[in-house]
Amino acid sequence: xxxxxxxxxxxxxxxxxxxxxxxxxxxxxxxxxxxxxxxxxxxxxxxxxxxxxxxxxxxxxxxxxxxxxxxxxxxxxxxxxxxxxxxxxxxxxxxxxxxxxxxxxxxxxxxxxxxxxxxxxxxxxxxxxxxxxxxxxxxxxxxxxxxxxxxxxxxxxxxxxxxxxxx
Numbered sequence: 651x652x653x654x655x656x657x658x659x660x661x662x663x664x665x666x667x668x669x670x671x672x673x674x675x676x677x678x679x680x681x682x683x684x685x686x687x688x689x690x691x692x693x694x695x696x697x698x699x700x701x702x703x704x705x706x707x708x709x710x711x712x713x714x715x716x717x718x719x720x721x722x723x724x725x726x727x728x729x730x731x732x733x734x735x736x737x738x739x740x741x742x743x744x745x746x747x748x749x750x751x752x753x754x755x756x757x758x759x760x761x762x763x764x765x766x767x768x769x770x771x772x773x774x775x776x777x778x779x780x781x782x783x784x785x786x787x788x789x790x791x792x793x794x795x796x797x798x799x800x801x802x803x804x805x806x807x808x809x810x811x812x813x814x815x816x817x
Contacts, residue, residue: 660749661778661792664691664762672796678789679782680750684724686789688744691772694791696798697794701765703731704741705774707752708760737747754779768802 658680665673674694688703704725723741728744730734754776762772 658750659780659782659786660754660776661780662687662744663775663777665773665775666796666799667773669796669799672798673753673793674795675777675793676789677786677792678749679787680748682749682789684744684747684752685727687749687782688726688762690789690791691764694794694798695770697764697801699801701767702726703744703764704729705744706763706771707760708758739743743782762770765801 659677660680661675661677663675671726672689674691674716676687676690676694678690684705685752687705689726704723707724720754724744724747727743727745730741756776756779758776761772762774764770
């Protein structure tokens, strides 16, 4: 069976919540999954330790009834498997969700949460949708603004202090 070619390419502005000066633009074809978008965000923000994550459409509610708010959650494959056992809320699998299937629109916003313990929240915005490039097959980080904060502030500072002591 021939692989379906993506007809669209999506550009996302990914803003680290609470740090408006730290953002990236990531470009992916529509046949890529939300899991691949997660991997690109992970790389774009210089992270090194994988954790659970979720995308929320439109955005994650702060309290209240999820079903009444009609928020759709797409999560890491591992979390989807585990949540079937421990939670009444069943997110969709990000690895099985293609960007083209989401009916995204320019200007649409949603949320990405990385690391359920440290709660790295990101505001996502679709900034451009255009025909897929015939020459670009791989996702790219098109823009970087601001320095990525350390993934583990306390741990990274403690490790730097210990490194300084050894000199």
